[in-house]
Amino acid sequence: MQEFRHNQTAHCENGVTVSLLKHHGVDFITEPLAFGLGSGLFYIHIPFMKVNNGPAISFRTMPGAIFKRTCKALNVDVDRRKFKSKIEAQKFLEQKIQDGEPVGCQVGVFHLAYFPKEYRFHFNAHNLIVYGKEDGRYLISDPVMETTTSLSPEELEKVRFAQGALAPKGQLYFPKSVGDISNETLRLAIKNAIKRNCRDMLRIPGGVAGVKGINYTAKKIRGWREKLGEKQAALYLGQIVRMQEEIGTGGGGFRYLYAAFLDEASTITGNKELLKISDKLTKSGDLWRDSALLMSGIYKGRLNSQKDYDDCANLLNEISKLEKEAFKELSKIKI
Amino acid sequence: MKKSELPQDESALVNFTREVCYVKNEEGNYQAELSTGWEVKTEALNSAWKDIEERIEEAKLSVKKGEKSPIYYFMELRLMDLTVLAGYTGFWKFQIKRHMKPAVFSKLSDKKLEKYAAAFDVELNELKNTQF
Numbered sequence: 187m188q189e190f191r192h193n194q195t196a197h198c199e200n201g202v203t204v205s206l207l208k209h210h211g212v213d214f215i216t217e218p219l220a221f222g223l224g225s226g227l228f229y230i231h232i233p234f235m236k237v238n239n240g241p242a243i244s245f246r247t248m249p250g251a252i253f254k255r256t257c258k259a260l261n262v263d264v265d266r267r268k269f270k271s272k273i274e275a276q277k278f279l280e281q282k283i284q285d286g287e288p289v290g291c292q293v294g295v296f297h298l299a300y301f302p303k304e305y306r307f308h309f310n311a312h313n314l315i316v317y318g319k320e321d322g323r324y325l326i327s328d329p330v331m332e333t334t335t336s337l338s339p340e341e342l343e344k345v346r347f348a349q350g351a352l353a354p355k356g357q358l359y360f361p362k363s364v365g366d367i368s369n370e371t372l373r374l375a376i377k378n379a380i381k382r383n384c385r386d387m388l389r390i391p392g393g394v395a396g397v398k399g400i401n402y403t404a405k406k407i408r409g410w411r412e413k414l415g416e417k418q419a420a421l422y423l424g425q426i427v428r429m430q431e432e433i434g435t436g437g438g439g440f441r442y443l444y445a446a447f448l449d450e451a452s453t454i455t456g457n458k459e460l461l462k463i464s465d466k467l468t469k470s471g472d473l474w475r476d477s478a479l480l481m482s483g484i485y486k487g488r489l490n491s492q493k494d495y496d497d498c499a500n501l502l503n504e505i506s507k508l509e510k511e512a513f514k515e516l517s518k519i520k521i
Numbered sequence: 522m523k524k525s526e527l528p529q530d531e532s533a534l535v536n537f538t539r540e541v542c543y544v545k546n547e548e549g550n551y552q553a554e555l556s557t558g559w560e561v562k563t564e565a566l567n568s569a570w571k572d573i574e575e576r577i578e579e580a581k582l583s584v585k586k587g588e589k590s591p592i593y594y595f596m597e598l599r600l601m602d603l604t605v606l607a608g609y610t611g612f613w614k615f616q617i618k619r620h621m622k623p624a625v626f627s628k629l630s631d632k633k634l635e636k637y638a639a640a641f642d643v644e645l646n647e648l649k650n651t652q653f
């Protein structure tokens with residue numbers, strides 16, 4: 187039986203996808219490739235919803251989508267299960283471990299024992315791999331960490347059955363069978379993934395998703411100081427920065443990741459035009475970082491005039507324009 | 522972002538892990554690099570925690586004044602909202618809101634209180650006799 191190898195990545199779901207696919211012999215998979223094939227880049231500002239008392243914003247696609255899409259694109263069959271009963275969930279996991287099959291688990295971080303307290307919010311879409319058991323403890327490969335760790339059965343059960351939004355319900359998943367992955371399969375996977383990502387960024391109706399969503403947030407930011415007061419408005423900006431950053435993804439992290447994907451896609455397909463779009467996404471990542479820096483001036487209390495909020499909003503408008511341009515050009519490239 | 526610009530600031534990640542970031546190296550290619558943190562993020566996290574601590578203090582005060590039951594205080598202390606607490610206890614949100622009234626709380630059965638105690642990770646006694 188093949189021994190499991192831990193991989194550290196910027197983002198947890200990419201990491202689980204990479205490690206599980208590598209374990210099943212997909213040697214060429216990298217984090218940017220997994221992220222890109224899963225059409226991972228996104229933006230959405232969900233109106234009227236609060237997360238941890240702040241705005242609900244996401245810079246990436248729905249939880250679970252990256253693993254699902256990437257596997258599908260590479261003709262990898264996937265098994266994914268949710269459980270009503272904790273006993274059944276435990277039994278199934280135990281069986282998989284005895285079979286020597288590493289499995290991905292969706293977990294909540296609030297009760298995740300090895301996480302620093304500062305990061306432990308009721309956030310339920312974290313992903314990790316259980317790859318074995320030793321001395322009664324489950325061996326854990328958490329992709330955001332440099333090394334592997336372990337959890338007691340009680341600790342693991344608690345995080346697998348965390349409650350609240352996106353409750354994992356003991357959810358676990360793993361590749362069932364990996365077929366033949368030809369160069370042509372990979373080329374097609376890249377082509378389709380890019381097409382889907384262009385659609386998500388440019389053509390979702392409603393004005394809160396994709397590049398339009400970034401403008402929606404900009405519009406909101408202009409009104410926050412007046413509407414919520416300085417204190418609350420500053421906290422909201424802090425939340426935007428934290429969402430951009432959720433543990434493991436550096437500033438503008440997902441934009442750089444997508445730029446890195448386009449670089450790899452260019453090497454694989456031989457299409458040099460993709461490099462130009464990659465540069466635009468790099469620029470966008472830099473601008474997101476600039477916006478975080480500007481927002482931090484406000485939540486640190488150094489800046490607090492309406493003009494400062496307008497500056498943040500203007501920067502977001504600029505990012506929206508740049509990403510719109512990038513994805514419009516990307517949608518025209520023939521792969 | 523260039524490799525040379527990757528921040529290596531202090532953060533709560535210390536003694537836990539360094540995080541992976543994608544940066545451009547000298548040859549202009551992307552590569553993964555490790556960072557100890559970025560001050561901009563650390564400050565965002567700090568300001569969120571400062572707000573949480575204020576919320577907890579306010580909750581404490583409203584329990585002391587007899588405006589709210591200890592359930593409200595423990596919910597804030599455990600960073601929960603009604604959705605999360607409903608998930609852990611099995612009560613409906615409107616029931617929880619009622620249980621946050623001191624008069625209703627004082628008549629709750631131990632069986633119901635046990636559910637809250639388990640959700641908050643405290644002893645039943647602690648929940649019943651909150652002393653600030």
